[in-house]
Amino acid sequence: MTDADHPRPRRSGLRGFGHAGPSPWTDLDRPPLDEAALRRDLVLPGALWTAVDVVAETGSTNSDLAARARDGAPEGAVLVAESQSAGRGRLDRRWSAPPRSGLFFSVLLRPEGVPVERYGWLPILVGTAAAATLGRVAEIEVGLKWPNDLQVTVDGAERKLGGILTELSGGAVVAGLGVNVSLREAELPVPTAASLALAGAAVTDRSTLLRAVLREFAELYGEWKAAAGDPHASGLLPAYTARCTTLGRPVRVQLPGDRELVGEAVAVDGDGRLVVRTPDGVRHPVAAGDVVHVRPQG
Template identity: 65%
Template sequence: MTSSDVPDNRWSDLGRPPLNATALRRALLRPGALWTSLDVVRTTGSTNTDLVRRAAELPEGAVLVAEEQSAARGRLDRQWSAPARSGLFFSVLLRPGPEVPIERWGWLPLLTGVAVATGLSRSAGVDTALKWPNDLLVRVPKDSDKLRPGEAPFEDERKAGGILAERADDGAVVIGIGLNVSLSAEELPVPTAGSLALAGAVSTDRDTLLRAVLRSLEHWYGEWRAAGGDPAASRLQEAYAAGCSTLGRSVRAELPGDTSLTGEAVAVDGDGRLVLATAQGVQPVGAGDIVHLRPA
């Protein structure tokens, strides 16, 4: 893990300048705020792994940002990578208890999705949809030269980011966020990926975006915690449903144990589970991969 606070190569890539750690701290670390420390490193394996390892020595509100990750992980330990400084790759350390019962902590990834989408809407002018449980989707315009007569000008939603929540040994929760910001079409790891730049963001300034996302996360976490983790009282459940691209679609839920369910996603229940209306009746899904089978 290498610090990037020293400015020796700050303008080595004018198209992708490094984050300004000093300015970020000045904007986000203040008395009474959730965020208590913010470190930016040039490269590391995984910010989640680093914070989980150090959780016992850190207070709630620690933020670790990497300009590049060499061993980034998503759900189910899936590996992914992105060019240095092309996105936001960061993790935060939270301690919801004792105010929030542990059975409600499963809402944290969904809360983070709402916070990221809200922050990006304000700072980047991009509507970010949520795919249950942890993906961030954007719409990318098609090449106008390749449109067929009558064809819609936007492609299906593409994944521009993801969220990963992990428990540390001391009981803290570390939430990692990976977001593609300036990736070009040629840099996308897979054709189904996207970025804020490709979605027409009005700003790809990563300092601005990170400040907006962390402020939004502080707001939603504070509301949820003040309500004892109640997703209805904090309006989190309502906000998630409003921004969830999965609801109203026919989906296939690929479940642990090589089983699957197919049906219409009709709700997100009070436990954060996706509720499917299937041929066998209504069934909640608490874990699994969701495949969208038709456009909303």
């Protein structure tokens, strides 16, 4: 049974699901999140998370939280959408998914004591927390294609499980994460995408996964802030490189200005840049670009 089989009940605005009443979903494999239960478990005294809101639909959780940040919202707000109509990824790519088929959420951060030049580590921190948590809870291998695309292997091929987008707004950082959880093969936006279900995950309950990711992120974020954003002292850099599927691979990097760099990805430096060694032995740090893993020749 799919969403197309039955008409959905009417909803208007940014309504949450934290109320009793008739069943608000039509696909029994995709129940809605329980906002009240999430708040009870995550919004605790002394914890990072200060608010958790679940909305039925919105254009972009990042855009909504960015507006709150400009209005002075405190650190720790979490906004989760059951469906996004204008989800954005890196390089301003658009993507969408069926309602309640994934985790689509953003968090508002104000990293006191961390120099602004180290804010660039936050998308890597989100990716590291998500990959570690999903791998542990779902019992599958989840890797990170530089800088922060979540990857799994399905039928012997690497596929994208999710992605991360961070942006500055009102002096804060808004970090958004999208993860495909229960998408079926026919629902994938592109053949190179995947979902936890298609990867054979042991757990696909979104509430369990969301709680675990937010708790893992809060722990890593606390360590990173305590180290003033230093990726070495906080342990973030080694934790990331241990899961980075790009390292040690032949790559082709599409650079701004229609330039291309081909070589081997040999390191991630202290600024989070991918270091690519070209055939002439020169090491090139790459701060931004679209990386393609290529098969070694021979």
